[in-house]
Amino acid sequence: xxxxxxxxxxxxxxxxxxxxxxxxxxxxxxxxxxxxxxxxxxxxxxxxxxxxxxxxxxxxxxxxxxxxxxxxxxxxxxxxxxxxxxxxxxxxxxxxxxxxxxxxxxxxxxxxxxxxxxxxxxxxxxxxxxxxxxxxxxxxxxxxxxxxxxxxxxxxxxxxxxxxxxxxxxxxxxxxxxxxxxxxxxxxxxxxxxxxxxxxxxxxxxxxxxxxxxxxxxxxxxxxxxxxxxxxxxxxxxxxxxxxxxxxxxxxxxxxxxxxxxxxxxxxxxxxxxxxxx
Numbered sequence: 585x586x587x588x589x590x591x592x593x594x595x596x597x598x599x600x601x602x603x604x605x606x607x608x609x610x611x612x613x614x615x616x617x618x619x620x621x622x623x624x625x626x627x628x629x630x631x632x633x634x635x636x637x638x639x640x641x642x643x644x645x646x647x648x649x650x651x652x653x654x655x656x657x658x659x660x661x662x663x664x665x666x667x668x669x670x671x672x673x674x675x676x677x678x679x680x681x682x683x684x685x686x687x688x689x690x691x692x693x694x695x696x697x698x699x700x701x702x703x704x705x706x707x708x709x710x711x712x713x714x715x716x717x718x719x720x721x722x723x724x725x726x727x728x729x730x731x732x733x734x735x736x737x738x739x740x741x742x743x744x745x746x747x748x749x750x751x752x753x754x755x756x757x758x759x760x761x762x763x764x765x766x767x768x769x770x771x772x773x774x775x776x777x778x779x780x781x782x783x784x785x786x787x788x789x790x791x792x793x794x795x796x797x798x799x800x801x802x803x804x805x806x807x808x809x810x811x812x813x814x815x816x817x818x819x820x821x822x823x824x825x826x827x828x829x830x831x832x833x834x835x836x837x838x839x840x841x842x843x844x845x846x847x848x849x850x851x852x853x854x855x856x857x858x859x860x861x862x
Contacts, residue, residue, distance in 0.1 A: 608704050609704045609706050609707060609710070612703050612704055612707050615703060615707050616707050616710050616711050616714070619694075619707065619708060619711035620711040620714040620715050620718075622711075623686065623711055623712055623714075623715035624715050624718055627715075638718075638719050638722045638723075639722060639726065641678075641719075642674070642675065642678060642722075642723040642726060643726065645674060645678065646667055646670065646671055646674060649670060649674065649791060650666055650667045650670060653666070653670070653791040653792075654666040654667075656791075657791065657792050657793075657796075663824070664736070664822060665734060667730070668730060668731065668734055668736060668822070669793075669818070669822070670790065670791055671726075671727050671730060672727060672814075672817050672818040672821045672822065673788065673789065673790035673791070673814040673817070673818055674790055675720060675723045675724060675727060675817075676720075676748075676749075676752050676790075676810075676813050676814050676817050677784070677785055677788065677790050677810070677814070678719075678720070678723065679716055679717070679719070679720035679723075679749075679752055679753075679756065680752060680755060680756055680759075680781075680784070680810065680813075681781045681784070681785075682716040682719060682720075683712070683713050683716035683717070683753075683756035683757075683760070684756055684759045684760060684763065684777070684781060685777060685778070685781065686712040686713070686715060686716055687709045687712040687713050687716075687756065687757070687759075687760035687763075687764055688759075688760060688763040688764050688767050688773065688774070688777060689712075689767065689774060690708045690709050690711070690712040690760075690764060691705065691708060691709070691764050691765075691767070691768050691858060691862065692767065692768065692774075692862065694708050695862040698858055698862060699862065704855075705851075705855045705858055706848075706851060706852070709757070709760050709761070709764055709851075710757075712760070713753065713756055713757055713760060716756070717753065720749070724749075727821070731821070736822065736823075737823075738821070738823070739823035741819060741820045741821075741823050742820055742821060742823075743820075744816070744820045745817060745820040745821055747816075747820075748812075748813050748816040748817040748820060749817065751809070751812065751813050751816070751837065751840075752810075752813045752817070754840060754841070754844055755809055755810060755813060755840065757844065757847075758840060758843050758844040758847050761844070761847030761848055761850065761851045762843075762847050762850060762851075763777070764851070765850065765851055765854035765855075765858070768854075768857075768858055768861045768862055769857070769861050784810065787808060787810070788808060788810040788811050788813075788814045789811060789814055789815060790814055794806070794811070794815055794828075802829065803829055803831070803832050804832075806828065806829045806832035806833060806836070807832050807835060807836045807839075808836065809836040809837065809839075809840045811828070811832075811836075812828050812832070812833040812836050812837065815828040816828045816833070
């Protein structure tokens with residue numbers, strides 16, 4: 585019999601800040617898929633409605649927030665039924681909030697796996713973000729059904745909607761790359777994060793149009809990348825004539841990409857200490 589030879593894998597420490605080895609993450613894509621599925625199934629395990637919560641949660645949020653904020657925002661400021669105006673922004677914010685929360689806690693939730701087996705720890709964070717993406721896609725289907733029922737027709741601008749959703753994903757992943765390693769070392773992060781995410785609900789134009797922001801401050805306000813995502817996605821879905829401000833959107837996107845690259849480097853350099861602090 586011919587002896588079988590097992591491939592020897594040598595694990596070496598990172599030599600430089602940008603020794604990222606992202607190709608290694610791709611080689612573990614099967615593990616990413618498995619952890620994503622586990623993240624989805626565990627969340628709704630032992631619940632009466634099960635996966636039905638994926639549909640019910642965004643609808644309940646939309647109902648509650650529409651009942652509250654429709655009394656404060658004049659109808660003429662939105663040009664659409666308030667629920668239809670709010671839903672695109674609510675979908676994006678819920679994706680961001682859920683994705684950041686899941687991914688920040690993902691390292692702690694997989695502590696036993698991290699302690700025993702070697703794999704790129706970025707796999708765990710990616711799985712958490714992808715699980716939140718599935719929920720967001722379900723909410724997007726609900727939005728399209730709502731548009732059809734209310735007679736809102738999609739325009740050519742809708743072709744740009746995936747770009748804004750991709751940008752939302754970059755926002756989530758960038759936050760996770762910084763917060764997940766910090767949450768391992770400093771447990772205060774997990775305590776403060778729900779409060780900070782709740783505040784973020786009011787820092788982007790989700791329940792109000794950006795036109796309600798005084799014009800002298802609108803460009804500064806638009807430097808928030810979530811403003812670009814929310815306004816851009818709403819513009820693409822509803823066919824609103826006013827696109828996001830170009831220069832602030834470009835500036836915030838460039839800054840976001842820089843933070844993303846630095847975040848990957850920070851995460852990879854922090855990996856070696858995860859097992860010690862977990």
